[in-house]
Amino acid sequence: MRVRGYSCRHFEFESWSNMRTQNSSAAPKRSFHLVKKELKGQLPRVTLLVVLASVGAGVGLIQPLLFKSLLDNAIPAADLRQIVLLLAGMVVVPVLSAGLHSANHYLRSYIGEGVSQRLRQELFDHLLHVRFADLEQFKVGEHIHRLTSACGKIGEVYVSEHLLPFVMNAILLAGTLAAMAALNWRLCLLALLAFPLSYLLTRKTRGYAQGLYREFSKVLEDGKSYLHEVFPGLRTIRVFNAETHEKMRWHRWIDRHWRVKAKVHTFHELIRTVMPEFINYTAAGLIYGYGAFEIINGRMTVGGLVAFVAYLPRSYSVLQALLGTHVNLQEARVNAEMVDALFDLSKEPSGETLLPSTQMAGAALTFQNVSFDYGRGDFGVQDLTFHVASGEFIGVVGPSGGGKSTIFDLILGFYAPQSGMIAIDGVNLRELSLATVRSQIGFVSQDTFLWNDSIGKNILYPDRGDDTDRSRQAAQEAQIDEFIMALPDDYETVVGEQGMTLSGGERQRIAIARALLQNPRLLLLDEATSALDALTEQRVRTAIDKARVGRTTIVVAHRLITVLQADRIMVIDKGQIIEMGNLQELLARRGFFYDLYQAQSLDLPQSVL
Template identity: 35%
Template sequence: MGRLSDRNRPKAKLKDVSVKRILRLFKGYWGQLLAIIGLALFAALIGLIPPLVMKEIIDTAIPQGNMKLLAGMALLMIFLPVVSGMLGVWQNHLNTKVTQGVIRDLGQSLFHNLQRQSMAFFTEARSGEIVQRITGDVQAVQSVVTSLVVSSITQIVIVVSTIGILFALDWKLAIISVLILPLFVLPVKKVSRLRKSLRTETQKVRSDITSQLTENFGISGALLTRIFGREKQQEIEFTAMNQKVMDLELRLNLVGRWFGMATSTLGPLGTAIIYMYGGYSVISGSMTLGSIVAFAAYLGRLYMPVGMLLNLHVEVATALGVFQRIFEYQDMVPDVMDSVGATPLTQVAGRVAYKQVSFAYKPGQYALRDVTFEAQPGEMVALVGPSGAGKSTLIGMIARLYDSTSGVVEVDGVNVRDVQLASLREQIAYVTQESFLFHATIGDNLRFAREDATREEMEAACRQAYIHDFIVSLPEGYDTMVGERGHRLSGGERQRIAIARAILKRPRILILDEATSHLDSESESYVQAALEELMQGRTTLVIAHRLSTVLAADHILVIEAGSVVERGTHSELLALDGLYARLYSTQFAHAAEV
């Protein structure tokens, strides 16, 4: 099997993950963002009015006994929060809409890029890790996406406007208030760095947990666990990882709380200093009582937004480690993709040619070397050889599941790299050794080959694969759910449904990877007859372990250590008395007796 090539390894580095790149995620939402920012700014400006209303009540309405002014100010203090609250509801709705849109787009982008990766990536990666990146990591940055643009702009406006009003009320008190602000900033860098490291490690452990759960609770993993009695060991491993996540989250939370506590004490400190100095000014007659009350109220509107901006900075820095994991997958370049100028492959006759094809996992580590052969339309080529010889990798190159390191694979004389992948794969059907079925109905699994297949076409394909009678005997027939990976069915039943799916595709080129290895002798005889009918006029490459298959082959290639060491017909290869003859005497001996 192929491995993850150096070209296909994640390329993003932490230094590449900048706030500028995160802001690009909002492309397409700037109109809604402007509306949100407008609402937020309007609400922020409304929030500047109540302290001035309080000042007017204390300095003018009460001392002068002006009941009309007092009532008007009181109504204004009721009206302003109502208006601000309504604006807040509208803003929150739009903000949530934008956030969910960005999160959806981010997840969609990851999914799309993963779908473009070759099989080399998936043989290297853990499925749980992939799931965690698309779901857990994307959700982990949701709060940052929610507040990044709107909160930063809104809080900056509040801070600037509040400072302006403070200087208008009393420039000396304003200077004292502003001098305290640098104390807020001092711990930010260290806290951000520590929380970023903890969040990255936490997400990595969560990926490990997701991978373990995917493996343990999949049908195959659950079966293996029970057969070998490893339930307790797996529980111990899960408990250790679960505890590690808990410890990391506690540390993450504690670091954030200490930072929050430190910044929260600065506000009261500033307020206390202002009341001391302001109280002295009121006593000395240089400042009114209403002014000092309004000034103290504005201090809350100064220190709280500054604290929110610093917290946002910490949260963004914390999330950079998660964004790194997301962008690693988003930036991966597929090692198998359409070439520039690739053209669609129209209906083909099915001539397949390998010309000096080699494949290396890494430089110097060859799985295949200088493989050359040709199959004419309608011919069957059987590949035999010991396990690990490179047979699966070889046949996977026709559909470009892997690309050769050197040499050329052609279909009807056209290099497969020069045609569009989708059009190439439309011509090919593949029945693998492990027949995979989705957790869906039998009909849905069949339509995976052709979405527009009619019920009659599905039934005809299933009759050819000797599975129709079994399906209609089920209470729900073709609407029967097959379970995860099809494990509600036997191996032979899954195999025959997979063959029916291949038949339904109507391919020009058929690839069988030990396709009959899970069938009992009776079912195999029917399926073999169906396959022989299917192979008429179609080129077939088959990894063969059955005597009937090699006997029916037009050509047999014997693969050993990635090279074709023998080729010919069954009788010709037996006469050579080489590797094929040894395989025949061991692997095919029982079949020959039968």
Template identity: 30%
Template sequence: MNIYPRLFDEIRPHWKLLVGSLGFSVLMAAMEMVPASLTRPLIDDAIYGKDWPLLKMLAMSLMVALIFRTISHWARMIFTGLLAHRVLYQVRTKLYEHLQSLSLSFYQNKRTGQIMSRVTNDVAVLEQFIVEGIRESAVNVLRVVIIVAILFHTNWQLTLLTLIPTVPLIWFTRLFQKRIGVSYRQMRRRLADMNSILSDTIGGIRVVQIFGQEEFEAEKFRTKGREFAAAGNATQSMQALYMPSVALAFGAGQVIVWLYGGHEVLQNRLSPGALVMFSGYVSQFYAPVQTLANSANLFANTSASAERIYEILDTEPDIRSQEEPKPMPEMQGSIDLENVSFGYDSSENSIEGLNLHIEPGQMVGLVGPSGSGKSTLVSLITRFYDVKDGAVKIDGHDIREVDLKDLRSNISVVPQEAYLFHGTIRDNIAYGRPDAPFEDVMEAARGANAHDFIMRLSDGYDTHVGERGTKLSGGERQRISIARAILDNPRILILDEATSAVDTESEVAIQTALDRLMLGRTTLAIAHRLSTVKNADKLVVMEQGRIVEEGTHDELITLEDGLYKRLVEMQTKLGSEEAE
């Protein structure tokens, strides 16, 4: 994949900064050539000719060139820095925004650390490409062309001899670039693996420590670290062979200059000043050629990182709105699943031929053994996935035909494990409505039975909750999550085991808050603790991806050998044994 045209597309909006960077780089390169161009008159005319006024004039010219070179160097760094940071901001933001649009299926196949590595490490490589790759390559190519023209004008025979070492160098560089590219890709993959382990262990540090698996996780990290080091050593070995070979070729060129050029001076066919000038230009010729040769290393690294970046940017979301979605009228909340089938892969369906009708404002409990398809069903209603067959309709509209944002703006989910973002309690409650007045935030907290405990905190609503809400208890996090749903004011509410991970006292407060939240809303509640959905308007019992029973608690409990009845009896028996 040729990624460089795409990289230049990223730079094109900032072409003025690029022109400024290249312009001052060219001026700086020109000023660097002045000393060599003045060498011959300095030696042959001013020193050997004992011309003091000429010597002063040439020295002053050297000083002026030095001043202009310094100014150009400063300006070049300013323009290049601005260009690099704006492009990096642009690429990193584009990458992050695209990640927000990708479907859950993408994240199921990627580790968090690997994604983070692309957003941070791989994008950072582009900075070096902009600062050194584009600017230095363009200027050095121009510098080489000008110097070669001057060398041919000075002595074409000596110039041809000087260029002899560059012929095998070009072949060697092409071979090196191909092999180093493979090595850099391997290093990037190994670094992403290390970041994944780091992300996993930091996020689950409590589990690691409670099970005493610090050494196990450390060994996993060391293993990946050794693999990264091995890939780095392989890369370094290639560089260790290539870089000295380049220096040897250039050194041989200088030897040729002094051997043949010195002979020409002895034969009075070349002046000493001309030889020194020629040697100075050769040094200036080999320096950019060596930089260009070394750029093979940089370009291979850039290519490896850019491929990983554009692999994500080229990934299309599985779930997105149609080009011209139908407008979603004010939602009433009826839900219909018509002969729905779905599977996470092509081999087997998790839901098969499912039909279900839910009236607006109805409270429906989803019950059944683990793996029966309850969570999959609500994932289809929220359109985290699309059905394989059949249709999911809300208020008679196929949800694939309406705007995705309109759909989800009318649905809220209270999950089993409340997820809070790093920030304040107020920020987390107002996550779905960032512009909500503070009075509305407090009212939502009161509705979730959260206001009192929030006010007991030292900073009240401005209390920082910590990473993923670790400064709050499980029950407190869950009430914040409920307050967030209340403020969002959805027409459809999904409760995914919302009280299963809290103590009895917290469960009472949370259940009271949920009862308020469910009023006037279509509610689907996934429950393993069947007592929490006993009073539902309708219970839907699922097994192996199918609805096997449907009705109220009183209706289902009378079914002989019914699955719901068996589940209730099992939980009742278990509760009695625990009470004893």
């Protein structure tokens, strides 16, 4: 995207201090609220999942009881029929368990994926409307990472692997503990000791886990941001022979990624496998020892102890899952914080008043004491006051960086002035619906943006069907039809990413055609002829002259010749109007404009000489 200012933040791998995801303990509300909303929407599936999990837990509990019956009853009684039946049960139960487990897994993934998709959709919708001033705080790579991976992690890691398993494990644990307590409550208490131990472990590692995941996410975002910059910048890299420099930057990223990833893996292994196994083995030893004592004292049968020990892995796999979900929760939480940081950005403020399109042919525009800066402390525009009447043609000239494009940014509502008022047709821009304002403006920006799509689609953007006649007419007006028709696929020719396969001048004329198709009441052209050769510029000038009939037109021009026909010309420097008037008046002043005029070797009209 090439909206001014957006996407320009320079990429730096080492910007560690610049982490905007805080170490806050407050829950990331927006994301979790959306998770809840989606789960509510999927309530039938969630209910089915809980039912399946309960049935699964019940079925799973049968197996150890079959062992007990075999050892304590069937074998001592030498009852062959019972032994065969029990063995059959031992085959059927695991098959049933596996089936239930698969159904369970499918449902969990389905529900979790639903959560990710909802987050992605809502975040995307939100970002489409966020103010540029807010968007600029983030790099494009960060938007991409959060929209794809971070949203995905919340659905996958939080919902599928934490929340839903947590509910299911709680059911399973309750059943398993009940069965164990029924066999021998003293042993059950002993087994339960593992739980407070694990809880302590999760408490102690929570802060570390969050820090680790923040670090990991930052690395991933930085990598995406870098790649997003490096390929479009390849020409510059090669011209400066900077391949080695970039290779080293990428190498530093790989190295960082490698180190952090290794830490993440080690931590996962420790919490999910090593610790539960350690607790498991220790507890199993204690239980066998104490169990032997219970058997000797006649409080337990051998079959009972075998059954009890068979429940152990079940209860510990629940423990392991709970420890795993602790890790998942921290990871999901960090991702939710990152997503929330984007949800927290403010949307463009828009009024409700509709701007009628039928009022006058061209829109009237007023700037009254308008001041604005981009937040860097320096000017954008300062105390700007002017009025453009309906149908007027205004030329804007002045040194680069003077604030010309900023004026357009303000008219389009990309930024809001800090003070003063902008009015269209006498109505304060703040009160107007931005959508109606924009629908009446044809805007060609300084750096033209084209989609990687056919020229026809680009001209008819956003989707005005297949109106070839209209797109051709607009292209003819913009002096680009001839060029397009000479291409092998004429209007079907695909222009490459950001219009890469076209020259600057060709891109500009396609953008002019696109703007004209809007049939705007206010036409804003920002250096739209800067990349054209003198001959084409002359033709586009003729086109602008035709196009501005019945419209208000403001043309920012680098070359004065483009705006010599203007009703009035505004000279902008340091965010202020330093001169304004028609050509004769400006030349007669012998000021900045006069010097510029002479510097561009233009002939002075007789009246001025």
